[in-house]
Amino acid sequence: MRRLYILFFCLLLLGSIVKLSFSEEYREPTIDGYKWMSFDRSWKLGFAAGFLWGVVTATSEGVDCLQRFASMAIFKTAKVDPKTKEYIDETPGDFGKRLDLSEITSGQIVDGLDNFYKDYRNMTVLVEEAIWIVKLEIRGAPQEFIDEEARLLRMPKGERFKEWSNLWSKNQAYREAWDKWVYQIPLSVWSPLFGKE
Numbered sequence: 364m365r366r367l368y369i370l371f372f373c374l375l376l377l378g379s380i381v382k383l384s385f386s387e388e389y390r391e392p393t394i395d396g397y398k399w400m401s402f403d404r405s406w407k408l409g410f411a412a413g414f415l416w417g418v419v420t421a422t423s424e425g426v427d428c429l430q431r432f433a434s435m436a437i438f439k440t441a442k443v444d445p446k447t448k449e450y451i452d453e454t455p456g457d458f459g460k461r462l463d464l465s466e467i468t469s470g471q472i473v474d475g476l477d478n479f480y481k482d483y484r485n486m487t488v489l490v491e492e493a494i495w496i497v498k499l500e501i502r503g504a505p506q507e508f509i510d511e512e513a514r515l516l517r518m519p520k521g522e523r524f525k526e527w528s529n530l531w532s533k534n535q536a537y538r539e540a541w542d543k544w545v546y547q548i549p550l551s552v553w554s555p556l557f558g559k560e
Contacts, residue, residue, distance in 0.1 A: 396486035396493075399476060407476070411469035414494065422462040461549045467501055475500060479513070488516045495548045502547060508540035512548075 399407070475497030479485050485493065496516070499509050511530060515523050530537045 394490040396480035396488060396490075399490055400480050400486075404473065407473040408469050410490075411472040411476075414472070414491075415464055415467070415469060418462050418464050422459055425459075425462070457546060460546050463547075464498060467498060471501055472497055482513075484517055485513060488513070492516050499544060499547055502544075504544045504547070505536075505540050507536065508544060511537055 394410075402410070472494060476490065476493055479488075479493050479496060488496075493516070496509060496513055499512065515527055515530075518526060531541065
């Protein structure tokens with residue numbers, strides 16, 4: 364009888380998982396500042412360590428794929444113009460630089476996120492976006508640039524590009540910082556240009 368209860372429980376659990384998987388209403392769980400601040404330090408350190416491990420793994424695989432693609436693109440094409448070849452050659456390195464979290468520890472990420480979320484205005488920014496703000500701080504980006512990036516992340520995604528365009532066209536200091544620091548932020552995470560609605 365006990366086995367029957369266990370089997371019934373397992374089938375019920377499996378059914379719930381399958382229902383969630385195919386439900387249109389199901390969305391991946393997100394962690395914003397409200398959730399982040401509710402976790403204890405050991406959970407946060409585990410999350411940060413997992414994030415670092417995942418980024419290192421993804422970077423290694425991504426750079427390898429890009430290098431193989433670049434080699435194939437160059438070797439299979441009889442003639443590649445020099446600018447295209449330069450772009451193809453630089454892409455794996457740029458990709459690696461955007462995701463590079465080397466010499467950043469789990470503790471630094473946790474402390475940086477805790478500090479970021481002390482500002483109540485940042486509470487709706489997702490952790491996967493805020494981590495890159497922490498990276499900018501650790502790597503020494505100008506505070507004015509960091510403040511603008513955080514402000515953009517606080518905006519609804521549909522409004523970010525317009526505001527970024529205004530900043531870009533009207534603020535020389537921002538434009539100069541952007542040119543220097545944009546390669547420290549992954550394009551897929553940097554929402555003002557590449558975020559999903």
